[in-house]
Amino acid sequence: MRDDRFRPFETLLDETAALTILRDAVAGADDGEIFLERRRSEVLVLDDGRIRTASYDASEGFGLRAVRGEVAGYAHSTEISEASLRRAAETARLAVGAGGGVLAPPPAGTNRRLYSDADPLADAAFAARIDLLREIDAFARALDPRVVQVTASLSATHQEIEILRPEGIRLADVRPMARLNVAVIVERAGRRETGSAGGGGRYGLAGLMDRGHWEGVVREALRIAAVNLDAVAAPAGVLDVALGPGWPGILLHEAVGHGLEGDFNRKKTSAFAGLMGQRVAAPGVTVLDDGTIPDRRGSISIDDEGTPSARNVLIEDGILVGYMQDRQNARLMGVAPTGNGRRESHAHIPMPRMTNTYMLAGKDDPAGIVAGMRDGIWAVGFGGGQVDITNGKFVFSCTEAYRVRNGRVEEPLKGATLIGDGATALRHIRAIGTDMALDPGMGNCGKAGQWVPVGVGQPTLLIGGLTVGGSAA
Known part of the structure; x- marks a missing residue:
């Protein structure tokens, strides 16, 4: 059921009055819009048999922006009224001044819908969700007596946005999101290790709550934890590294993707600045940012400026061919927007952001890639990482990794970190598998204090000569 507090926007603002205020705010500017948002979200977390978190959040508000050249004036409010809109317009005008610009053409329209507009919060009763989390806890403990703690979370969000452009165009999108995550801690002989699994996408809770789905999530979390019980300290040095398909694409996202915004x-300020048309990766490497994949966590029918999302090729066969653009940067760089103008909420200004960023499959047999390694590491799971955009240098921690010797996958490793820079890593790719996969839907991307949901993906890759941080070999 719709929450009574979430009224249609047309009952909150008179469109004619709002359009007049917006046009006054962007007079002489290059661009601008009113971004209206309402959002409801719910998070349930069961930890060690008890409900630790049961939160519900409802919010609505607007942001008004006026852009001229490299300057943007932005003001936002949780009060959607003509009076607050006028105050926001006055604030935004201060940044652009008298102006003298010509209003940029509006975004192209689209009728494409990449996901349902159904409300995930309406999929299951509160009590049913609590019962599910308790069932997950009991199932995990029954699977393995070594399980000493289970944390399970279920979250759902329903976001509605509407964009009013100075030309009088109205654009709208309804964005669902649901996610299930499970983490377990196992103990053996006083040693404890953790494993986690889960994900979701732009759909309802029903599929995630299906027993056939959540049992698989629990088993995967337990498998990773059990593997880590036998892990030994990782070696340190320069080694060949094979990356598994899917979620390891987070390294591509951080080490390369941000540098292509x-x-x-x-x-x-990017390590890739000024390299358009030049070789930046090994032959066969093709990297895309694609916001048009149905139901994916990073997909958006339109971006937060109203531009339809697109399948953008960034690197093609090793050659840099494109950047991700919002409207302002595209205009300043003399290119077309790519549908990558994203913002965390109405309280944030849009900027170029990734959607689903991944590498296309190659021609190499994945099993053969690992079997061909003489001495190296096979990394199939990643945790946190950091990257310096100016030089592309990255550090990533592995949550599941194995030592490979003479083509044999041997002992699991604990404490392995991968250190390098994105540009060098791209050029040192020696093999690209046929098994491209997307992650299960668990990515969040941070930039300039804003967080947005994203997707990643890649096939199995062999990268030569990465620095591995660990204990002494």
């Missing part, structure tokens, strides 16, 4: 390249 338009604002960093316009300001020449």
Whole structure:
């Protein structure tokens, strides 16, 4: 059921009055819009047999932006009224001044729908969700007596946005999101290790709550934890590294993806600035950012400026061919917007952001890639990581990794970190598997204090000569 507090926007603002205020705010500017948002979200967390978190959040508000050149004036409010809109317009005008710009053409329209507009919060009663989390806890403990703690979470969000452009165009999108995650801690002989699994996408809770799905999530979390019980300290040194398919694409996202966002390249603070048309990766490497994949966590029918999302090729057969752009950076760089203008909420200004970023499959047999390694590491799971956009240097921690000797996968490793820089890693790719996969839907991306949901993916890859941090070999 719709929450009574979430009224249709047309009952909150008179469109004619709002359009007049917006046009006054962007007079002489290059661009601008009113971004309206309402959002409801619920998170349930069961930890060690008890409900630790049961939160519900409801919010609505608007942001008004006026853009001229490299300057943007932005004001936002949780009060959607003509009076607050006028105050926001006055604030935004201060940044752009008298102006003298010509209003940029509006985004192209689209009728494409990449996901349902159904409300995930309406899929199951509160009590049913609590019962599910308790059932997951009991199932995990029954699977293995070594399980000493279980944490299970279920979350759902329903976001509605509407964009009013100064030309009088109205654009709207309804974005569902649901996610299930399970983490377990196992203990043997006083040693404890953790494993986690889960994910979701732009759909309802029903599929995630299906027993056939959540049992698989629990088993995967337990498998990873059990593997880590036998892990030994990782070696340190320069080694060949094979990356598994799917979620290990987070390394590609961080080490390469951020460096291909338009604002960093316009300001020449990216390691890839000025390299358009040049070889930046090994032959066969093709990297895309694609917001058009149905139901994926990072997909958006339109971005937060109203531009339809797109399948954007960034690197093609090793050659840099494109950047991800919002409207402002695209205009300043003399190119077309790519549908990557994203913001965390109405309280945030849009900027170039990734959606689903992944590498296309190659021609190499995945099993043969690992079997061909003389001495190296096979990394199939990753945790946190950091990257310096200016030089592409990254550090990533592995949550599941194995030592490979003479083509044999041997002992699991604990404490392995991968250290390098994105540009060098791309050029040192020696093999690309046929098994491209997307992650299960668990990515969040941070930039300039804003967080948005994203997707990643890749096939099995062999990268030569990465620095591995661990204990002494």
